[in-house]
Amino acid sequence: MHHNTAKKVMLGCGAASVICCLLGLLFETQEPVLFYIFATLGIALAVGVFVIHLLYWRCPCCGKHLPTRTVGKLEYCPYCGSFL
Numbered sequence: 250m251h252h253n254t255a256k257k258v259m260l261g262c263g264a265a266s267v268i269c270c271l272l273g274l275l276f277e278t279q280e281p282v283l284f285y286i287f288a289t290l291g292i293a294l295a296v297g298v299f300v301i302h303l304l305y306w307r308c309p310c311c312g313k314h315l316p317t318r319t320v321g322k323l324e325y326c327p328y329c330g331s332f333l
């Protein structure tokens with residue numbers, strides 16, 4: 250997977266994960282079944298983001314792990330300086 254694709258997937262899954270958790274909290278008291286469905290989905294998406302981050306969030310030139318906090322705005326590799 251290209252690191253740009255990984256970035257899009259991570260941001261999308263991260264947002265979906267947060268939305269699922271919020272929806273789960275919304276239904277927590279009225280519909281416990283929906284709460285468990287959304288909570289499980291939210292956790293699964295968060296784990297997916299973590300796995301994609303570990304496997305694919307790397308510089309295409311030097312192969313080093315890119316910093317986590319700069320997922321949305323990283324333009325250059327901090328290690329080799331190549332344009333991402």
Ligand SMILES: [Zn+2]
Pocket residue numbers: 308309310311312313326327328329330331
């Ligand atoms: Zn690099």
